[in-house]
Amino acid sequence: MFAAFRVLLLLSLFSLLSAQLHDQRQILLNLKSSLHNSKFSKLFDSWNDNNSVCSFHGVTCNTLRSVTEINLSDQTLTGALPFDSLCNLPSLQKLAFGFNYLYGKVSEDIRKCVNLRYLDLGNNLFSGPFPDISPLNQLQYLFLNKSGFSGTFPWQSLLNMTGLLQLSVGDNPFDFTPFPKEVVSLKKLNWLYLSNCTLGGKLPVGLGNLTELTELEFSDNFITGELPAEIVNLRKLWQFVFFNNTFTGKIPTGFRNLKGLVNLDGSTNRLEGDLSELKYLTNLVSLQFFENNLSGEIPNEIGEFKRLRSLSLYRNKLTGPIPQKVGSWAEFDFIDVSENFLTGTIPPEMCKKGKMTALLVLQNKLTGEIPATYGDCWSLKRLRVSNNLLSGTVPPAIWGLPNAEIIDIELNQLEGMVASDIRNAKKLASILARQNRLSGEIPEEISKATSLLSVDLSENQISGKIPEGIGELKGLGSLHLQRNRLSGSIPESLGSCKSLNDIDLSRNSLSGEIPASLGSFPALNYLNLSDNNLSGEIPRGLSFLRLSLFDLSYNRLTGPIPQALTLEAYNGSLSGNPGLCSVDAINSFPRCSSSSGMSKDIRALIICFAIASILLLSCLGVYLQLKRRKEEGERFGERSLKKESWDVKSFHVLSFSEGEILDSIRQENLIGKGGSGNVYRVTLSNGKELAVKHIWNTDVPARKKSWSSTSMLGTKQGGKSKEFDAEVQALSSIRHVNVVKLYCSITSEDSSLLVYEYLPNGSLWDRLHTSRKMELDWETRYEIAVGAAKGLEYLHHGCERPVLHRDVKSSNILLDEFLKPRIADFGLAKVVQANVGKDSYTGVIAGTHGYIAPEYGYTYKVNEKSDVYSFGVVLMELVTGKRPIEAEFGENKDMVSWVHNKARSKEGLSSAVDSRIPEIYKEEACKVLRTAVLCTGTLPALRPTMRAVVQKLEDAEPLKLVGIVISKDGGEKKIGVNEKK
Template sequence: MFSAFTILLILLPFFSILTTVNSDDRQILLDFKSSLHLSNSNAFDSWNTTNSVCTFTGITCNSVNSVTDINLPDQNLSGYLPLHFLCQLRSLQKLELGFNSLYGRVTEDLRNCVNLKFLDLGNNAFSGPFPDISPLNQLEYLFLNQSGFSGTFPWQSLLNMTGLLQLSVGDNPFDLTPFPQEVLSLKKLNWLYLTNCNLGGKIPIGIGNLTELTELEFSDNALTGEFPAGIGNLRKLWQLTFYNNSFTGKLPIGLRNLTNIENFDGSMNNFEGDLSELRFLNNLVSLQLFQNGFTGEIPMEFGEFKKLVNISLYRNMLTGPIPEKIGSWAEFNFIDVSENLLSGPIPPYMCNKGTMQALLVLQNKLSGEIPSTYGDCLTLKRFRVSNNSLSGVVPAKIWGLPNAEIIDIQLNQLQGSVSSDINKAKTLAQIYAKNNRLSGEIPKEITQATSLVTIDLSENQISGNIPEGIGNLKQLGSLHLQNNKIFGSIPDSLGSCKSLSDIDLSRNSFSQQIPSSLGSLPALNSLNLSQNELSGEIPASLAFLRLSLFDLSYNQLTGPIPQALTIAAYNGSLAGNTGLCSVNAIGSFLTCSSSSGMSKGVRTLTICSTVGLILLLCLLALYLKKKKGNKERFGGERSLKEESWDLKSFHMLSFTEDEILDSIKQENLIGQGGSGNVYRVTLSNGKHLAVKHIWNTDVSARKRSWSSTPMLAKRGGPNKSKEFDAEVDALSSIRHMNVVKLYCSITSDDSSLLVYEYMPNGSLWDRLHTSNKMELDWETRYEIAVGAAKGLEYLHHGCERPVIHRDVKSSNILLDEFLKPRIADFGLAKIVQANVAKDSTHIIAGTHGYIAPEYGYTYKVNEKSDVYSFGVVLMELVTGKRPIELEFGESKDIVHWVHKKSQSKESFRSAVDSRIPEMYKDEACKVLRASVLCTATLPALRPSIRAVVQMLEDAEPCKLVGIVISKDGSGKKVGVNDGK
């Protein structure tokens, strides 16, 4: 028998080992903690020298108090991952650090964590290649998705991991590689996520041997060839997604075996043939096969699928009817079968459960009436049945759907009228109903649908008056009522719709005078009132508009034509008004007499204008006399042609040097800035150009004349620097649809002219923030964000030498006639020289509110500084706010405000512009999250602009509702083409 003392002596070393292990593990974890940035995390409050290591937050120990698990996902951790600490934990089996902001390279030290069974580093911001982890042969779970790794993935490491159950390495910019054969040896896998990791070639036949798989995802790659028939052996699959590849041929025989499948997405490929192989998959919840080349009919069996909640088959060549009972069994969400050749009626029962949000069947050959059941579908947001052969009366309740955001019934043979129920449509933004047989009057209740942005009731048989209260529609941007039977006067209140950019009331029976209030519409770009019975004089206020389309022809207008409306661009826009006269005998119009044809108001205005002009000329003469010396010294605009000019073209030119020089005069001035004046030049062919005039002079003279920036002052002087010429030469070679085009430079000893393409819709700043802003819907804002990001991506990655813009801001993003963005104003741009450190510059450039914080403590800037500024632009687009607002607080800006909002989901969502419809809030939040990443304080934490483009494309508002959630928490939106 052992005495108690003997037993104690035996156990003492064991207790000593336990104490040592616990102490060593604590120190390792404390060293791990000290190496991280923890400013926004309270997960480590319990990690101290007094607590037991097994009581640390996120730590699990075994029976001998040795650390086995580290569980710290989504804890706002940032910094480098100190694996040399963690892999000293001899019992560590689980390391879960996903959804943080860890960055830098993951080192070979990971090979020392030989006992790991679970490794999750996904959703971080690492860089460089992922190391060989062959020694980790006990791994069962490996999650590296969206972690930032690049280069070649060590697929050979997997050969030792025969016990692997789940593998997720998708959403990483790996080098293009064939589908990895090594994966086929992992016979125990139940989940394989290889989406968006640059796989090419064909899927190996052996994929069918992974019979334990329940989820298989390899979308967004470059895979080709026919779809592997072996996948039909994977009978346990409940999710199969392979969208956005280049698969061809027919769906293989054998897919019918996947009777457990719930989510099936093969959209955006090149499949052909019919869908008959899918008619046995009666457990389908979501079916996505849009943008392929499928033919034949939609299997009637789909109408009996009891779990189906969404189906998207748009942009195929399907024929025949839509199954009558489709979507009638479950809580159906949406159908999108647009852009096919389908016939027959619209199924009436898809909103049986009262959950449907989108009915999209446009551009088919459907016939019959609109089922009245959809008038009671209160959840409907998008109702689009346009471009079919539908007939009958539009159900009255359709117009009053309380959550509808778009009603699109155009290009049918529908009858009835817009009902008074429309006063219930509080979220309705767009009505498209042209080319039907609608009749009756426009109800006065339409003025209560205050979210309306677009009304198109053209090409119908609508009569009566426009309701006087239409001025209540403050967000209205487009009003098309042409070719109807509407009469009476044009309401003066229309001038209260300050967002209006497009008005077409032509081919009606409007009478009386044109309301002068139309001349005060700040965003108006197109006005067509032709072929009516309007009378009286043309309001003088219309002369202040700058219109791309202007047509008052074939009315009964009288009196003088305002001088500003006699330009060549408006030729024919006043024809058919025999009572009009012209002061300058333009065209076939009579010449106005000195008094007849002029109203008292016009005569008074003319006299006052003349007196004012004389006074102005006198003052100008005094000013010119006083400034004559300086004017002669620096080359006044009156004498530009007297100088010797050198033209250097960068594109094929359709104009001459003289045309440009003749147009640099005060009446063509459209803008002034730190880098000079900007003029709009109208060429003889009617085309517009923008010309920037930059003076080359000393700092003091420049400040007196143009309020210049230090950067331009440095460049100035009678002799231009070689740097200026080098930058112009480099920028002139840019060819990208989202960077403003520089046609040529025209230089002299005293000044330089840069000739650009003209952007008629001004800047993004103007559209978002000025008092006369034009409302931008979310789709437009999103397209502007993506386009501008792609332009910046080209500057950073697409040029022979990267270009750092250094002044990215919303006022330097210009918008063309289609509101497509162009990055402009390269006055501060820096070309990265091959033999100079690319982040070195000694000029603090940029605009307050957009400047990256590193400018405050270093002169070193690089592409990440542009990314920061672009992040601010994204914040403007999503929130609608300026970079600097009083509500942000003293010394605070939009970045601080948004980052603070990001601390909770509800607060973050509240930051989204209230004018953005609820259906787009999720997409808007995704863009706002990208902006938060772009504006990280440390440049190393910011993504590249190329990564930002990918983030924005992932937030595309072209698919609606229905999320397929993977086990890692990532989601893929299933498809509704929201462009419809």
């Protein structure tokens, strides 16, 4: 009987185990059905009925074949996690789904996973609040960083997790909350990451009791007050990062006790006092305290740190010399001590190990020469020593550094000449050398530095001719050679530099005629050739340019002034040329004689005749081509062109036909010309209005007769333009209220149409700056800012693949009938691919002058932070009411530098606010402007994400006014409510 009982018991256990294994299989197969990844991935090939669950890829079991771990991190997964079934795995201790594209809300069912020790949902696209997980009291590792969670984080649930070793919940747009005191109870923590999750208030004193901490980060928050003295008890710290808060006071006494620190970053705060406590931290590899109010000298002991690889102390009030041995011991990466009051010489041996990438000491009071050792520093990418008191000769090898992207030596007393070594500078993008004592000729070898985008050698003593080979610099956008001793003629080859938007050759001794090719620059915005010896007539091509600055004054020009150059805006731009005459006797110029007028009429008649002949021949060619196509159509039985030749790809339900669209592409419906095509307004038979962008395709195969279809993935087919592919790829799957809606594409071999919703109030640029300007009250400006930010946030964080717009500006933010914004014009957009790194490489500068992030100028590597920079400029436009480039900002300055300078004081920031914004809203406007300052930071890594920008803007929501109280002293106080709060 006993034996029978044992057999029965074993059968029961076996049956129970079999049932459990069956349940596990069903749970895992349910998980598989809920998730999706690339069709080329073999991730789930092993997840089938033929394999044991313990052999499923990413699954670990215990000895009883019960699932204990599921690790599917970094597998490009999409979908929602079924916690209702997952938490029925009785032995589950580890769930790892980090670095995927999972979305949706995390349900309360996660509370049932009570045996979890390890939970990683970080770096995903979840939404909504994260639930209270108090029952998960066995957790040791909790990673929720950068996952899209919002609302109020359940900090109180941490009180049950006394065994927690690592906690990472940063980079989520949680509701504003004081720094959580619950963290203080987690005595076993060795890693705490709370950066960029909207924390405020002061640090709790008890933070100093977490003595097991080795890594502590709470950057990009709103934490105030002083660093608590107890922080010096955290002697096991090797990484302490708290940049971009509002800490005040001094570095605590006893900070020297943290001798294990390797990485220390307290930048962008309001710390003051000296750096004396840091001279004992001999293990430091990275030391960064830029953008504070620190004073005193850089401790000489820092020069003896044997492991130091990066030192960044810019924008402080530091004095004295830079320690001369700094960077000479290890493979030093970069130094940035710019914008201080430092004296002495540049340390000579920071590139001793040959690894240095950046030497940044601009805007100090440094003296002496540029050490010749840096001419051998082939790793150097950025050399910026401008605005100091440097003298001596620029080492010739500096000009030929093979990896240098920017050489900035302006505003010094440096001598020598631009050496022929520059032929080796294949990656050089910018030369900034104005206001020195450089002499000699510009070498012909400069034409070999083919990556050059900007050359400024102005206000020196350079002589000789402008090299003829300068035309080989196809990407050159800015050329400043004014106030030198240049002679000879302007090279005709300069006309090959089609990217030029800024030319200043004034105050030289240039002679000869103005090349006609200067009138063919499509992007030219600034042309100054004044104070030279130029002669001959003004090229008529200059009439077709739309210049913000135009100056040909004080030369020896002769002949009639082109009618288009008699604008009031150019008043004075032609003075000092007594040989010029005017057909209409304007601007105090004499009337052109009848002979010159006759000559002009004859030339005009010849030109008109030539144009008419060309048009006639073109029309004849078109007629013959259409006739040939008609004959071929009749021969092969083709249908009519409208029915046969157009391919429609719809992305929404359509209430119109392609014929209705095609019939409306007429001149009278033209409403604008963009960078990649004309735009027409189409009124449908039902009264609905649409906007249609018409793009002529490029590179159409000469003999191809069939019509090609639109590629939804942006692959170039037939002759479709890159702009068309980019726009379709970016917009076809986007569904967001603040991104312009693309209804469909209509394509043929020769032509492409994109059909959008019509937005009747034009662009934000129109409303702020042009003749269509109308007053936008602060509430409207604020709503535009938030809406546009949410549109960009969606592009960066809400799409399956992040979309980089790359041309964010106020003219690409359109307004509907209610002045609600839409992000538009995706002709330069780029969808980030899975196999591409975080930074995207582009061979040209994409974007618009005034909005372009500084990293474009020296790396070409861009990511979503470049869009953030451009959006920061838009925020500045909204708050200040000014254009990105204004004369009042000063030479070589823009709105960003102007606002940053104003932001150094509360009063200065307030003065930058548009005077039309009422005083009662100044505080909220200043908050938005501070966000704009963060967005336009020089270093991309320090700019907030668009998700964080949205949160910061929502925190600046204007009060809904109930009334205003006037105090006895005449001050105003708002009485109102904030609906959000």
